[in-house]
Amino acid sequence: MTDKDNPTAGVARASGETVAEILSQDRRKAPAPLLESRYEFLGDADIPFTRYTSREFFQSEIDRLWNRTWQWACRQEHLQEVGDTWVYEVGPYSVIVVRSGEDTIQAFLNSCTHRGTKLFAREGSGYSGGFTCPFHGWSWHLDGTIDNIPARWDFPHVCDSGHNLQPVRCEQWGGFIFINMDPQARPLLEYLDVLPDHFQHFPLERRRIRLHVQKILPANWKAAQEAFMEAYHNFETHNSPNGANAQYDIFGKYVSRFIHNIGNYSVDALEDYPGDKWRNPPLTENEILQILSAYGLEHEEVPAGETARSVAAEDLRHRLGKKWGLDLSGISDSLMLDSIEYHLFPNMFFFPGINIPMVYRFRPNGDDVDCSIFDLMILEPLGDGETHPEPPDPVRVEIEQSYTEVEELGWLGHVYDEDTSNLQMQQEGFKTSRKPGLTLGNYQEARIRRVHMTLDDFMAGEGGAAEDYSGE
Ligand code: FES
Numbered sequence: 001m002t003d004k005d006n007p008t009a010g011v012a013r014a015s016g017e018t019v020a021e022i023l024s025q026d027r028r029k030a031p032a033p034l035l036e037s038r039y040e041f042l043g044d045a046d047i048p049f050t051r052y053t054s055r056e057f058f059q060s061e062i063d064r065l066w067n068r069t070w071q072w073a074c075r076q077e078h079l080q081e082v083g084d085t086w087v088y089e090v091g092p093y094s095v096i097v098v099r100s101g102e103d104t105i106q107a108f109l110n111s112c113t114h115r116g117t118k119l120f121a122r123e124g125s126g127y128s129g130g131f132t133c134p135f136h137g138w139s140w141h142l143d144g145t146i147d148n149i150p151a152r153w154d155f156p157h158v159c160d161s162g163h164n165l166q167p168v169r170c171e172q173w174g175g176f177i178f179i180n181m182d183p184q185a186r187p188l189l190e191y192l193d194v195l196p197d198h199f200q201h202f203p204l205e206r207r208r209i210r211l212h213v214q215k216i217l218p219a220n221w222k223a224a225q226e227a228f229m230e231a232y233h234n235f236e237t238h239n240s241p242n243g244a245n246a247q248y249d250i251f252g253k254y255v256s257r258f259i260h261n262i263g264n265y266s267v268d269a270l271e272d273y274p275g276d277k278w279r280n281p282p283l284t285e286n287e288i289l290q291i292l293s294a295y296g297l298e299h300e301e302v303p304a305g306e307t308a309r310s311v312a313a314e315d316l317r318h319r320l321g322k323k324w325g326l327d328l329s330g331i332s333d334s335l336m337l338d339s340i341e342y343h344l345f346p347n348m349f350f351f352p353g354i355n356i357p358m359v360y361r362f363r364p365n366g367d368d369v370d371c372s373i374f375d376l377m378i379l380e381p382l383g384d385g386e387t388h389p390e391p392p393d394p395v396r397v398e399i400e401q402s403y404t405e406v407e408e409l410g411w412l413g414h415v416y417d418e419d420t421s422n423l424q425m426q427q428e429g430f431k432t433s434r435k436p437g438l439t440l441g442n443y444q445e446a447r448i449r450r451v452h453m454t455l456d457d458f459m460a461g462e463g464g465a466a467e468d469y470s471g472e
């Protein structure tokens with residue numbers, strides 16, 4: 001059923017307190033962007049399973065999406081010295097990002113302009129004074145201009161400028177280096193929509209990579225990222241009362257968000273869920289503080305007149321502020337505690353929170369439609385005046401390994417195991433279903449629909465180029 005003209009479709013919400021009501025009761029008030037909410041009903045038609053399983057659809061994404069959309073390749077901190085390189089790969093595409101001058105970062109296709117050989121074998125960091133092809137030794141300066149062609153006498157037909165490395169659009173925001181293989185792409189800042197405005201309040205350029213974990217997941221890249229776009233799964237997957245009243249925002253074609261509160265469980269929102277484990281009797285503030293103790297809190301009890309949420313936020317301000325040499329006294333309870341997740345089309349997630357400070361990126365794994373690469377970074381705030389240290393190398397976790405083997409993830413290890421535990425069964429379930437597609441909730445799963453709608457624009461050849469920008 002499609003109910004696009006029904007004025008009540010998408011209007012229903014969970015019972016109990018809303019995120020906005022919880023934020024309004026906080027001891028330290030949230031900044032303006034967190035008080036905004038924006039949602040519109042986008043339709044309720046099923047999403048075909050073939051978008052996750054078909055080779056043809058996957059190939060269309062390679063041909064029409066991945067070579068035309070902005071995507072972050074690495075962080076500025078990966079390229080601190082002139083000559084530092086990072087190779088980024090997505091599907092068949094490979095891009096070299098290089099600091100070619102003190103203030104210049106450029107990107108090029110990782111392909112020799114003689115007979116096409118890759119100049120770097122695989123993704124990751126490196127350093128070079130210039131680029132040399134391992135096959136016949138053609139070489140280029142860091143700015144991509146040709147340096148030397150051995151046996152130049154045999155190439156009178158080669159004009160140097162036509163054989164410079166092939167440039168790739170490269171722009172920066174929030175400490176991230178984005179690339180786009182479409183020369184006609186609109187500027188990154190337009191594509192980012194509300195992100196630059198909202199993230200003025202939580203500058204990601206003043207953070208550093210504390211941990212980067214990279215894992216192969218047994219599902220199409222869209223199914224994998226969609227496991228992180230809603231809090232509807234929390235009850236069943238995480239056995240948690242958390243997020244049943246989450247707020248979902250759609251800011252346009254490219255940006256969406258959820259906010260779900262930590263430390264205020266609005267258990268009335270669970271009225272339709274099986275059992276009454278969390279509701280009867282409702283959790284006391286001390287029991288909530290117990291749940292939050294995984295964050296490493298000083299208090300074991302909630303003082304009279306306080307809430308677990310305000311106590312936990314204050315304890316974290318002290319502990320983390322001291323650890324990082326930062327004054328966090330002005331940071332709102334929400335930013336200290338909550339799971340606040342912005343998604344940027346097609347595959348990027350940015351969390352502005354202090355205690356939940358993640359960045360995710362999902363992409364195809366080579367040409368395998370059933371498999372994806374999940375990059376997870378934890379971005380820690382830098383101390384006042386502190387410069388970026390050398391970033392850590394990615395920790396690679398094999399498909400069958402547990403996230404709990406990555407000690408630095410702490411309490412998050414088992415959460416990521418839970419989040420990723422359904423993926424293989426989902427990818428397999430797509431293929432055995434007689435029903436042709438996924439059914440989505442009108443509100444809680446609207447962000448997933450928004451991604452598919454924008455993906456359709458790219459499939460129709462209208463998604464990324466500047467002249468197609470509708471200003472929506
Ligand atoms: S293929 Fe690169 S120098 Fe020949």
Ligand SMILES: [Fe+2]
Nearest residue numbers: 227233238419
């Ligand atoms: Fe989850």
